[in-house]
Amino acid sequence: MPKKIDHEARKQEILQAALKVFAREGYRNSNLSLIAAECSLSRPTIYQYFTDKEEIYHYAVKLVTGRMFSKYVSYVWRDPSGEVDKLIRICEDIIDTADANNIEISNLVGVMIQVKHEGRDFEGMIMHRTAKLSILFKRLIRSGMANGVVKSCDVDKVAEQLMVLLEGACLRIAFFKKYDTTQDKDIIRTFLISFKK
Amino acid sequence: MPKKIDHEARKQEILQAALKVFAREGYRNSNLSLIAAECSLSRPTIYQYFTDKEEIYHYAVKLVTGRMFSKYVSYVWRDPSGEVDKLIRICEDIIDTADANNIEISNLVGVMIQVKHEGRDFEGMIMHRTAKLSILFKRLIRSGMANGVVKSCDVDKVAEQLMVLLEGACLRIAFFKKYDTTQDKDIIRTFLISFKK
Amino acid sequence: MPKKIDHEARKQEILQAALKVFAREGYRNSNLSLIAAECSLSRPTIYQYFTDKEEIYHYAVKLVTGRMFSKYVSYVWRDPSGEVDKLIRICEDIIDTADANNIEISNLVGVMIQVKHEGRDFEGMIMHRTAKLSILFKRLIRSGMANGVVKSCDVDKVAEQLMVLLEGACLRIAFFKKYDTTQDKDIIRTFLISFKK
């Protein structure tokens, strides 16, 4: 029997390599040769796992966005603090994560902006991820209102504005080389506290 | 007198052409051929005005950023309304301008993200432009405090947070294909009104 | 008893698959992957039956030419009509067969032309096949002369010219996308009838 390789695992390896290359060389200067070298494969071999270069970029974006927003949905329910504090903690954690993965986010944004012109469906992918987060926010706000710790307000609007503030913070992190997130956190904290009863 | 060509004017023409091409083709699909064609010059001729392709991109960014933030500094003083209203109006105008120039901004951000990796000084350029705006904000806030229409507050911090909110809005405009700026304006308005006496 | 695979049968399967692929994709766009897929084998397995790609093409040609000209030698003797009519019928049948297998013939000719440059022995192969047909023609002409239904003539020359006309028809069928064989049949019929006594 011939050697059998876990295709999914190998795909992940290639994507990790791609992200490393993106981070090191910048999205624009990346190419399949560099990615192949990074994961110690020959260029043609990569074509056994992805149909073309764009597919790699596509899944690389997916990987990063998935990593960014997925963890909160599960862990938040084990947090005993009040809803507003929970919201603050989640937002600050997201900002810190983005800050820690500065380069990765930056590449992600670069890819997205490039791709905007080509009319591809990356954006929908991101939307899908962030939609989950938005739902979490709404649930927490409603729960807070039910528990009497959050003022009565337009839940949808507040959640949307929270997303807007968060996205702004992430984009600035991507955009500026050295960025101090203090003000972002402060704005969000003030914004959220203003809804505390 | 021999025919003398205004180098600076010709440079501007080339940059305008470059921006048109960026907007039409997307930053990523742009090249010197297209830019040369757009300004009805031959490719080699461009090398008499810019040393290489990257320099064109560099100055194109400069051009856009300059255009973005320069007008407010002068016209604001002719506005008779209160300082907070002035601030609100300026911010909304900036957002509307960015919204109207969506594609240009988007390309600008794309270029910026790309060059972030190459360690060039674009960022400083932007910082310089925005610093002027920040100074304007501070002046207005102080003036409002002096006139008794703005609460006492940490001027630097408030101005900085205002910049943070504005940048966030501009980046989101660049990032999303179709973007509704209602929430951004609402956040900024609420933020500013909270400082009204 | 260990499972024993009939090598020759498997070879034939592969060749049939190759011909199918040639017909579907065109000779030029064919490759080992497609052939392997067509006969549900893996690409490397094919190397156990043929030393390289060219060998497959070689035998595929052999297969087609064999199929083309072999059947007449046997069935003709059961036909009770006069020799000239027999000849006409055989020629028309060959043309109809070629017409019905248009694509196969076309690929065959394509392969032949290609390998003409490589100095291989395909041509001899074809010659061998057609020689049999030529012998059949001569036998019929002589038999017709003996029976008094065919004019006295140079048997070798007439047979050769008949072959020339037939080959021409087959080549045109291969060459043109939609080809009407009426004129070919008419020419051959006229040609043959002119030898009728």
Add this chain to the structure above:
Amino acid sequence: MPKKIDHEARKQEILQAALKVFAREGYRNSNLSLIAAECSLSRPTIYQYFTDKEEIYHYAVKLVTGRMFSKYVSYVWRDPSGEVDKLIRICEDIIDTADANNIEISNLVGVMIQVKHEGRDFEGMIMHRTAKLSILFKRLIRSGMANGVVKSCDVDKVAEQLMVLLEGACLRIAFFKKYDTTQDKDIIRTFLISFKK
């Protein structure tokens, strides 16, 4: 003023080089590198004269077919002999030309057969050339009938059959490595003489 090159002449050079390469290497083994080397240009330079590889092949075919059939239309009228003899002479000349350019014709046919699958318009191109020849044939036959040296006959049909015989001869020349055209000429001569009054 910069060096100005005759684009059309350079195109012809490249096509000549392409035909040489086709003849030397066979159509299938040809590529842009070889063609570029043959005309002492770099590969990219060729793209200044042809948009892609296929275009070169396209025009190369055109060149050969043009060369094949163009000369008869003009020179035939200076020939004082009777129409049937003229027709015989033209056909024999075409066959001799094809025979002398064996390799070129062979490549031409190879290209055509390859291209048949791709549904391109090469065939129409050939048709156009041969249509002219067919018209010439018809004119001569009619003229012969008017002069009383050609039997009354279906002009269109006779011309078509003559074309069929000629095409057959050319295709066989292309197909076989060493081909004796005696029988082809003999068949055509006999065919034509049968229409002499």
Add this chain to the structure above:
DNA sequence: TATGAATGAGCATTCATTCAT
């Protein structure tokens, strides 16, 4: 015997840049 995995060699094409005129 059969086959997943891997790759070297090769191809068409693009593009920034240089040079001679």
Add this chain to the structure above:
DNA sequence: CATGAATGAATGCTCATTCAT
């Protein structure tokens, strides 16, 4: 000063072939 011509260097991609299992 301007530009037609030319090209080196890459880049994405294909495919026949080999090898280890």
